[in-house]
Amino acid sequence: MKIQNNGFLSIEQLKDQYLNQNKAVMPVKSTDGRSFQEILESSQSRSGGEVKFSKHAAGRLADRNIELTSGQMERLQEGTQRAQQKGIKESLVIVDQLAFIVNIPNSTVVTAMSQNDAVENVFTNIDGAVII
Secondary structure (H helix, E strand, O other), rough: OOOOOOOOOOOHHHHHHHOOOOOOOOEEEEOOOOHHHHHHHHHHHHHHOEEEEEOOOOHHHOOOOOOOHHHHHHHHHHHHHHHHHHOOOOEEEEEEEEEEEOOOOOOOOEEEEOHHHHHHHOOOOOOOOOOO
């Protein structure tokens, strides 16, 4: 087939140009030079940080005279990490006789109560539970 040289590429030339090249997948870099995979891994390692308490949860702990030991805090952190690994968003985490509703993506305790305060033992707006 005769290809005219008028400054435009023919369909055959475009096909040859784009389909017959070796396409090496290059990782896309952000403005700071890190790949998406590196950014994702660093954000996941940061999200495994300390469990925070919302203002409401801190108030509930104070009102109910609940003091957490370092061991209980570690187990609460472990329960939060387990829930995160399972893809839970709002979790009930039970540590000893204490119940915590935790927003997993933010690692934030939303509310806390002891077994005595959970009169009906009904927990709503959760999609998973972890018992430590």
